[in-house]
Amino acid sequence: MISFSEPKFVNRSRELSRLREFCSTSRALPLYIFGPEGCGKTRLLREFTRNFTNYFSGDSIALYIDALERESIERALITSSPVKITANIIHSLISKFVDIEVGKCLANNISTLLEKAIGKKRLRDKYVLVVVDDITRSIGLDKIEWYVKWLYELRWKLEEEYKPKSINFIATTSEELSLDIISKHRHAHPLLIWNLNRESFKELFRELKPPNHIEFQEIWRLLGGNPGKLVELARQFKWNIEEMTKLYEKKIRRIIDKILREKLNNELQIALEDIDGLEKVKTKKMEKLINILIDSNLIIYKYWPTLHGIDIAENSELNIGKYYSWQVPMYREITQKLLQEHES
Known part of the structure; x- marks a missing residue:
């Protein structure tokens, strides 16, 4: 099996700034982020999670859950530095849930994950963020209304119980039909994330080292700044x-x-x-x-x-x-x- 490293994370400074602002205080509603397939929302939120401590110093804890991950704990859960959650702890949390994918299990047991893996005392007076990626495809369109309402109610419950400086949730989807369901109620705040702008797309294009005969303008015209499709073209289809x-x-x-x-x-x-x-x-x-x-x-x-x-x-x-x-x-x-x- 060939293992590819992640390409360079290119300019998303405005999005990172808005995410930092969002997490600076407890918000009434979770964010529900959506966008074109391959637009880069997953990479953006992984980077934000990994670097969460840089924004809020040591007073911060962030968890990223890939709700689609079936088996790998390492891929299903990313934490901000220096938070470390051992595989043994995760196994003990999910072992009682038979025949449920690891990512889906973590997404449905956020409070248990925070309490057992991190601890109530460590959450007090901290900036806390939990990101649940691709939740709609994980649980199904028929359950997304319930899940978002559950996140909304869970945030208030955990804020009262853990006494953090702030606690916030972000969920993402590529299933736009779920927005019709979400927008009927006031349990989440939908926000659109778009493909890369031309200059950022060109930066990623160069990072992927295209052959000399591949012209940037043609790729821009075909893919319109979509980073996922660009990486697919470079790595799966060899340009x-x-x-x-x-x-x-x-x-x-x-x-x-x-x-x-x-x-x-x-x-x-x-x-x-x-x-x-x-x-x-x-x-x-x-x-x-x-x-x-x-x-x-x-x-x-x-x-x-x-x-x-x-x-x-x-x-x-x-x-x-x-x-x-x-x-x-x-x-x-x-x-x-x-x-x-x-x-x-």
């Missing part, structure tokens, strides 16, 4: 854009087949011509198309407050509208090609 495109054509073809079975050809053509046509055309058929495209992670509704505090600008080159955007520009090109093949 072979054609092979990467073929794989995504196969994935997207199944989605197009579903759209065609639902007789949503005209609605899809509107979206291809103008992504904000999804907002302008108010019909049940368009609503059905929106749900299919969002559920498939091809598009994202972007008219939300952002983590870095700046609205995501419209960009016709990258197919970013005022309300909607293709998660990756390449998805639009592939979708258009497949629709044209069907109609020719």
Whole structure:
């Protein structure tokens, strides 16, 4: 097996600053962070957790839980320095939960993890943060409303019991349909995180050492600043854009087949011509198309407050509208090609 080191963490200074501000005092609501698949939210929160002590000195404890991790304790739990939680302690916490993945188990037992692995006394007068990553895919869309409400109530309970300087929770998702559920109630504060800007994307591009024939402008046009897709192109596909495109054509073809079975050809053509046509055309058929495209992670509704505090600008080159955007520009090109093949 080939083991790859993580690429360099490139500029997210505004997001880190906002996270630090959020954790400086106890907030009434947990953050619910979402964004395009591969936009870098996981890497951002891992880095923030690892360096939490740098922001709040020794008076701080941060835990990052990968709710999707099935087996590895080391991958399921990251702690801020100098917090050390031994594997034996974690095993003792999760051993009574049979046939439950380790990440999911930790995500469902936060108070036990804090109390048994760290201790009430060590939490007193500390800045405390718990991050639960990819929770929706771990527990399912049908349970996310319950989980976010549970986090909301748990924060108040632990604040009263542990007496920290501050205690906060952050949950993340790539499942945008969960936002419809979350936004019905006031148990969490949804915030959008976006792909890298052009300069940061170029920095990561250079860090990954592309062959001389690979032009940055073409990669920017295809991937639109998505760091996950860039790393995938470099490491999985060895910079072979054609092979990467073929794989995504196969994935997207199944989605197009579903759209065609639902007789949503005209609605899809509107979206291809103008992504904000999804907002302008108010019909049940368009609503059905929106749900299919969002559920498939091809598009994202972007008219939300952002983590870095700046609205995501419209960009016709990258197919970013005022309300909607293709998660990756390449998805639009592939979708258009497949629709044209069907109609020719």
